[in-house]
Amino acid sequence: MSLVVVGTVAFDAIETPFGKTDKILGGAATFIGLAAGKLEVKTKIVSVVGGDFPQEHIDLLNRQGVDTSGIKVIPEGKTFFWSGRYHNDMNARDTLVTELNVLADFDPVLPESYKDCTFLMLGNLTPQIQKRVIEQLPVRPKLIVMDTMNFWMNTAWDDLMEVIGMVDVLTINDEEARQLSGEYSLIRAARKIIGLGPKFLVIKKGEHGALLFNKDSVFFAPALPLEEVFDPTGAGDTFAGGFIGFLAKTGDISFENMKRAIIFGSAMASFTVEKFGTEGLQALSNGELNERIRIFSEMVQFDIELD
């Protein structure tokens, strides 16, 4: 199964209590692509970068199994740049700089070789761009997963609603689920959001894990409690990449298999937060991933016999 990912490929500069980086490789599509690539899924990125984007980052993505032929290079432009500083508790951050640069006029064009994809991941971008990607596919993919954020709820409500109505799985965090639905209870929020179109909803709760909903069921996956969270940047995108990557690898989009996909996504995200940027994900081996999934399983397993 092949996976197309649309999203940012960017420079990030990050400050945490543990240190700071210069401009390093970042962006939603980068993390999603690397995570899915780890699972040996043919992953194809649609994005845009400037002339300042180094060939070594492209080479890195290619080495990790990611097809970059859909990343448009605008030689006279500059790559999207984000800079942020995390607070001591790592749960809050301040954005220091956001330079859209080439992203401001991004009009995604899918290469012909991308158009037979069976899985589509819409990374967090303007709903308009997400929609234009869906519209370029001659045959609807088996599964479309969409990530978004509160910013688009505040600035592009109607467009957002339209795209949400076109996808199969929506991934958002708990505060965004509350904002999108106007409901505080996540059970009620999920019911309303599924009423907007998606058959599945994933609510990401960071260190508190993730919830998966369909119309009838709910699944709760913990986040692995970690000794140290070094840099949370990219955790949500890694989670999404592991999630859709696992589904694309297995070709099975049942609720049961989505549970497994959530566990894979959580496990992969736990490696991302242990290092700066994409380092943790790059270095990840299959053995380490399997070991962490084993720890996950043990951590939530219990056995109760009821009368």
Next chain:
Amino acid sequence: MSLVVVGTVAFDAIETPFGKTDKILGGAATFIGLAAGKLEVKTKIVSVVGGDFPQEHIDLLNRQGVDTSGIKVIPEGKTFFWSGRYHNDMNARDTLVTELNVLADFDPVLPESYKDCTFLMLGNLTPQIQKRVIEQLPVRPKLIVMDTMNFWMNTAWDDLMEVIGMVDVLTINDEEARQLSGEYSLIRAARKIIGLGPKFLVIKKGEHGALLFNKDSVFFAPALPLEEVFDPTGAGDTFAGGFIGFLAKTGDISFENMKRAIIFGSAMASFTVEKFGTEGLQALSNGELNERIRIFSEMVQFDIELD
């Protein structure tokens, strides 16, 4: 197995976005006792009330299988009173009134019939009082569980450390675990706290579930996502009562059985928050409890085969 519970028996007046109550039955020992009583454990409360405490509340506790002979009545005194108002999101509350009343001079005296208890639950109270209860037991119980809160970390650190060193299980919330240990990572916090004496640590995370630690292992139990949280008062105490009640009922204090006890505690707490005060717990049937535990099991269950 018999269980002794020391803690407050009190009046609560509660305001939530859904309504408000007059003075209703509350207090840590009340919720703990009712929860353990539901599991048919012989539960004996040590506490103090004033002459204003109605016989009907005592009758209610007795009907639910709770021995109240260790609740001292001070006819000329007034019962401990707490009043609070919950915010819209139910995760934060303001204390409106705290009248210690008879609790100010509470010196717990265990009736002879309490002294052979095999399980001891120290509800949240001054560490001094918790210690005096332990000291009155001629034989150390099989398991001592202690609840506490940040207030005692701020005002009675040395006493608190002494009692923590005397118990087997400590239950606190995540912020308190961080404060007690000086560590943000809950994994590190747990390691430090277990170094203070307790063999087990339960970290309560409210709507995000609970973690159980011993020296080597960690278990993560979700909280059931609820349609509506009506009144969170007593949820933590109900959880503790269900936890120690299940252990006392089964007589098994292994880590494996503590996992089950966590699930029972969480399930019982989910009934408490659905009604004002003790109403949800009072009305709870065995069938409803088992059904909710079944839902819990399904919600976290997954099956991954690794290469």
